[in-house]
Amino acid sequence: MRVLLIAGGWSDEREVSLSGAKGIHSALLELGHEVDMLDPAQDFGNLMSRASQADFAFINLHGSPGEDGLIQAILNRTSCPYQGSGPESSFLSLNKAATKTIFDHNSILTPxxxxxxxxxxxxxxxxxxxxxxxxxxxxxxxxxxxxxxxxxxxxxxxxxxxxxxxxxxxxxYTRGIEVTCGILGDEPLPLILITPPEKAQFFDYNSKYAIDGAEEICPAPIEEKLTKQIQEITLKAHKLLGLSGYSRADFIISETVPYILEVNTLPGMTPTSLVPRAAKTAGYSFNMLIEKLIELGKNR
Known part of the structure; x- marks a missing residue:
């Protein structure tokens, strides 16, 4: 299958996107696919023509123009399917105030x-x-x-x-512990407990990507009842936002009460990123996860 791998872009998260694309590129080749790489910052004008020649597009963009739904809207004008959510739900989810409005309206606790x-x-x-x-x-x-x-x-x-x-x-500010929960298809993944390094005030950019960054424990060592509650909230948020394929929601647990912070529609996809790590605990290798996301995108 010919896969158009879309990464890079023009947001402040460009380097994170390109870094993750390396692992995805390797996985796609190992799975037997032919890979064509496109960076919207360098070849945006040819996106439609190159997508029309591909069997599938794998989007690994953070911020605009991927998480805001722009790339998805353009791909919808071609015959090329892609993984993850469509334009409207991507746009809603990237806007933190919009998602919090939806959470508040549907009685989902958020700070x-x-x-x-x-x-x-x-x-x-x-x-x-x-x-x-x-x-x-x-x-x-x-x-x-x-x-x-x-x-x-x-x-x-x-x-x-x-x-x-x-x-x-x-x-x-809500004092507590931070956990994240991924969705794959319509199934919640195991929770991950995130503990930023002592020098960090919160789970900042360095904690996310530095070698000596946050400690991430999967499955999170919290009680089963609370785990299921967070998984149910994550799936509810996923559906309310109209998401598809996969997503990841971040939470703060204050005492025993979970507060949802935000939802990510294009989670990081290096082999050690949060969703791949949770998927591995659920029995998916990185290559299996990539193939599953392609399957979900084609069947959407």
Whole structure:
């Protein structure tokens, strides 16, 4: 089968995307597929023509133009199927405020939040006091995130996000442990407990990708009842957002109460990334996971 592997792009997460694409490329070759690589930042204008010549597209993009649904919308204008979710659900999920609106409306617990925009008349932070997390509303990999413990740090965090050209999502700090749960098809994967290194204030970019980053334990050593509850919430969120194929939801467990933080529609896909790690615990090798995602994409 001819697979168009789409990676790179123009977001701040470009290097993460290219790094993950190396493992996917190797896996596709080992599975007997013919691989054609396309970087939207370098060959966007030929996307439709090259997709029309492929049997399948495997998207490994983070941020825009993959997680925002743009690539999927273009692929929908060709005969080329792809793995993962479609344009609308991808767009909704990348926007943190949009997903939290859906969570709140459907009684899924998420930390209190406010959306702050850099426009005249925006009132700024009204209801939250430090400590808070301040994040780009449509970014990933914890890039641009600030853990603000003072009013001054809050203002710095907002200005930092605005300098990136984004609106700011301010989220109440919830003390607890962090876990993540993946979905493959319609089945929740084993939970992963994430413990950032002592020097890190939270699960930041360095904790995610550095050699000496966070400790990740799978399956997470938490009680079965709570594990099932988080898996059920993850599947509910997956369906409410209209997602397909796979996704990953991040949680904070405060005492015994899980709060969902956000949902990722194109999770990292290096062999040691979170979803591949959980899939391995569930019995899928990395190559098997890639093949499963292709199968799900073709059958969608």
């Amino acid at each position: 209190k939040w406010e959306l702050i925009c850099s426009i005249d008349g925006c009132k700024g932070i009204q209801n939250l006091k430090p400590p808070v997390f301040i994040k780009p509303n449509s970014g990933g990999s914890s890039l641009g995130m600030t853990f603000a413990k003072t009013e001054q740090e809050m203002q710095y965090g907002i200005e930092k996000v605005f300098s990136m050209g984004d609106s700011a999502l301010v989220e109440e």
